Amino acid sequence: MSVLGNKKSKASSEVPTSSMADIAFLLLIFFLVTTTFPKDKGLAIVLPEPGEEAQVSQKNILHLLIQSSGVVVVKRGESQQEQQMRPQEIEGLWRQEVTSNPNLIAAVKTDPDAPYKFMVDVLDALHSANAERISLQVLEN
């Protein structure tokens, strides 16, 4: 009847060390793979070379005049007709305009007192519409 009392536990009291290397290497490789270095994001533009001034026909220019209130006034080439827009609407406008005139250039003219974010909003919209020919200027009154 004392069989149960005599039975010794077969479980080892030591931590198994043979798989420790595997665990450590697994951790090592996991951290190596998941470590990412943060990269900046932004809207890339290409500035003109100093002294380089291109003459562009007025009919190939789409004027986007950013007012200090954030309203964008759109003027097409030579016509004096003005149209007020929100920056978010520029993307659709550009897609329409560029299909009728592939040589179109966006002339973004910002009011000197306008916050930078409005210019970024318009630039963002133009980038979303895959516009590549963009000119950044200051709005002169």
Add this chain to the structure above:
Amino acid sequence: MSIKGGGFEKSSKASSEIPSSSMADIAFLLLIFFMVTTVFQRDRDRPIEWAEAESAQKIDEKQKNILNIWMEREGGVYINDQPHTMEQATTVVAPLYAASERALVISVRGDREVPYRYMDQLQTALVNAGVVRVVFATQLEQSMQRERR
């Protein structure tokens, strides 16, 4: 007199197995070494509020070829963590640009509320320095946020 097997049968006492008991120590040592030596290169952050853009793309250039120019709300210009005036920007950037063999990308980090006149002055300074590639650094805007504005 002849030795059996030409004397080659004497087995070496050295074990042919790689000792695996110290493998864990080596692995943990490597792990800790990489953890300690990994430095996340960061500039001191200037207190700016980022502009947001939806179509922002990652800057496709090596970290050492990116020059950060911070633009604070009141028009303060910081290049490489050093305060500069707008007039100095051309003279500071031009030699750095030449040293990088014209591969330098300028990352302009402007506060979203900075008046555009300062941005234009900075762009003029960069054009005078001969810089061609400029990125307006922004944070990625979520579509949901855009709907709400």
